[in-house]
Amino acid sequence: MKFYWSMPAGLKVYFNDEVKSYGQQMKIGNLPAAWRHLERAHVLGQSWPREHNYSHWLMLKFGIKIKDRREIIGQIPRLLVGGVKSFVGKIPVGNTGGANVPPLRPMEIPKDLALVLYRYKKP
Template sequence: MKEVLRHAITEAFHEAGLAMRAHDFQAAYRWIERAHILTQRMPLAHAKSHWLMLSLGLLTKDWREVAGQLSRIIAALLFSRIWVPVGNTGRARVSAFAAMPLSADLEELLRED
C-alpha cells in the first residue's frame, strides 16, 4: 500500500474519532465516509468503517443506519477483495451497489501506480 494512502486512511479514522468524541456527528460521518471509500478493497479496515457508522447510528439513535450497517459489515468482510462499488460512501441511505463519483483527491489516492 502506498504510504500516502496509508496516511490518508489513518487520518480519516483519527479525525472521525475526534469528531465522534466532540459529538460533531456530521463531521464524523464525513470522515468515516472518506475512510470507507479509501478502504473498500481492505476487508478489515472496510468493516471497521461500517462498524463506526453503526456506532454513530447508535449514538444518534438512527435505527435505519444501525440496521443497514449490520449487513454491510458482513459484506465488507466477505466481498471487499472481489467487488466493490467505487466511490460508494457506505451509508445505509445509499444503495450498497451504487458506484459514486470520486473527488479528485480520492481518485489520486486510489490510483494504482
C-alpha cells in the same frame, strides 16, 4: 482470481487520518463532520476487507450513538458481506458506505481521494 488482503502502507496513512479525524469530530460533537470522515474512510478502505469492515463497524457504532435505527439496520448486512466483496475485488467504487445509499451503487470519488487512490491503484 486475485485476492486483496493488505492495504498499502502509504494508503493506510490516509485511511487512519480519516478515522482519527472522525474521532476528533465526535469528541467535539460535530456529527456531520464526523460522518463525512467515516464516508471518506470507507471510500479509501473499501477495497481491503479489514479496513472496509472497520469503516462499517464505526458506522454501526455511529448509528447506535445517535440512535439512528435505519443506520444500525443498514450497517449489519454491510458488515457481513462488505469484507468478502473487497477480498475478491468486487466493490461499488466510490460508494460512501452509509445506509442512506444503496450498497451496490458506484459513486463519484472526491477529487482529493481519487488522487490518493490512483497512487495506490491495484494492478
